Amino acid sequence: MNEKIFRDPVHNYISITEPLIYDLINTKEFQRLRRIKQLATTSYTFHGAEHSRFSHCLGVYHIASRVIDHFEKHYPQDWNQEDSLLAMTAALLHDLGHGAYSHTFEHLFDTDHEAITQDIITNSQTEVNAVLRRVAPDFPDKVASVINHTYPNKQVEQLISSQIDCDRMDYLLRDAYYTGASYGQFDLTRILSVIRPHGNGIAFTINGTHAIEDYLVSRYQMYMQVYFHPASRAMEVLLQNLLKRAKKLYSAQKDYFKRTAPALIPFFENNYELKDYLSLDDGVMNTYFQMWMQADDAILADLANRFINRKLFKSLIITDESQTSLAEMKHLVSAIGYNPDYYTAKHKNFDLPYDIYRPEKENPRTQIELLQKDGSLIELSQESALVKSLTGTVHGDYRFYFPAEMLETDDLFQKEKEIFINYIQNDYLL
Template sequence: MAYPNEKLSEEKVFKDPVHRYIHVRDKVIWDLIGTKEFQRLRRIRQLGTTFLTFHGAEHSRFNHSLGVYEIVRRIVDDVFQGRPEWDEDERLLSLCAALLHDLGHGPFSHSFEKVFHLDHEAFTQAIILGNTEINRVLSQIGSDFPKKVTEVIAKTYPNKQVVSLISSQIDADRMDYLQRDAFYTGVSYGHFDMERILRLMRPREDQVVIKYSGMHAVEDYIMSRYQMYWQVYFHPVTRSAEVILTKILHRAKALYEDGYPFKCKPKHFYSIFSEKVTIEDYLKLDESIILFYFQEWQDEDDPILSDLCKRFINRILFKYVEFHPTNEQLMRLMELTSLFKKAGIDPDYYLVVDSSSDLPYDFYRPGEEEERLPIHLLMQNGEIRELSRESEIVDAISGKRRTDHKLYFPLDLLNDFSSKRNIKKKIISLLQLHK
């Protein structure tokens, strides 16, 4: 290795369905892609359980990460290059951070994180800084370079221009996943004029701004994001699969803690169950491993674990009804919980309220949790203006969080209540399934 600025003798190209081609000219980027930690992302789906709703959504964190890298490469090489406000010394750092920003995602990503209280960003940083192939490649650039990469990903790097390229309300991460997820799910919502947005991006001190003439393309981008969240990411069928997935993992952990004699021992989960997970253990986990256990656990003696695994593997998902957390509906939920117990169905695993929430765009609220740096427009007179001050469309949705609640349950089990008709009738009435 002869970094930091060594180029490949010949440019490498990945054929990509979203960006047409992904270009690799820097040897460090090529070597990072070849590490086992980055190759692991081929075995982590980008959209978790969404493939059970949109059958084309089989794409991985690997191709998304390449896409984010390509967008940043185009920005720093084609748009920012030569501009006095951009420091060329930040180029390689920007490219590496873009490529590695999702390195720490676990199998089924956010569902897995919630169950075991893990943080993929913390694992991303630990992998980059640990005894890994990734770290050895990055360290060839400089002993402090891996730390700089983690600072960009953690949004603590001093140069906010670099941070905003992969972490802002209009960043390369979002621009790639909206288009990529739209392509693989087959929907039209996620499409927007990225070419125009990129062409009109400008580096400014501590931020990246968009020329005013690109405002309508940015409006389209924000509305595309809004539609993708509610039509794809928060799809109720996908959430049903996530509910079952999380309940499988909760059940397996509970059985392990109770000393249950698994036929197929969850050895890959031991360190996670005991909350002593190491980087080595974590990197061995991918979705093929998880699905192997789900396949095997279909034959376990525990009826709940067996049933939930059969549901996930064979796509026998829970049904759902709308749920609003009012006093009346919370009382109804308590009554349903009692009826489920009388019917011999454990409500902890088979009666689940799931909530999804999104804030499509927000202006700057300093000091608040999850501060959101707004999108700024570069006006014709050189003034910098926050987007919602100029766009009536964006102003109409700024700071407005939308939340959706669903109540999930196994309708097929209720239909088997031939000997408990009175209970079934009460449950169906409370669920308002007769309407």
């Protein structure tokens, strides 16, 4: 096969030399990722964030291939080259199961993108599976085992999923580029020069400590400033409540939804197959929402209009003091004619920027290990005071969302709105 080149705004040239990788890219399941936004509703806040899961998966593959080239050249005694193709394949396919408006959809319809990724890889009816089986009959299962963290060689797993992996390194750089958030940048070249296989995992030589610090601070900043932005979360709340209303109406209006949202029927009925899941993408969903803007149901139509035309809810950080007022605030929302089940929501976003390995946890993290000059390992936060300050600390907030109309006082409901405003006047409003 001749070398295939993808021109990428983050990595410049992404070179494909393995026929398997190129054939996987050309499957319909992988091409579907072009129609799934990487950051879902974030483009309503950062208008440049229109990039796709397709470009991200290519980026993760590219970083993984660079790491593997580095391992094969400098550490052939510590890296099993028989796992090289497997690692690159898992990197390419790691997000294959993400769906339309992924996390919001998952929450409402109880889907699991990691489980669906494994299903696409191992299901004999998919084009991806047919390509993988050309390597060996058990190759799809090996790729799936990397995704579900059961593959015996943890070096491969940690390249794809750990606290500093190819997935995170690409999405931080890519999301920073497309959102215009310069604080998401870090020195990828330096990190890739100090990474190495070590034992049954991945380590970094200690002279790369500052580059890793920079990566972790960049990750922290991206979560606080981009991923947890209150306006993006307001769009998530609108989307969640819109789909919740449609799901509620379905049993009494089946014919309407069969006409306006046929691909959602299996999910309303909780009886979907893989082909149903793969038939959905962001464009399909947006078309349904535009149809619902003309619905007879006033709530469905209004929420669809708010989502399509970016009519955001406002939000308030929930504190111990405001927590006691939420019931009354929801009552006031109801008093002016809004159903609080669909026009209010509590939404929390919290992140743990870095933590050490804690075996007692249900899902313990793989800590970042530094290789010292004498050959021994030291955990990152023991070497870095900066990282130590982030270790084990949770950051984020908990918000109450409500219609922006609650802040207007020039109509018949002036009294109710003034009472509402009085509840929030001492809290942080966005």
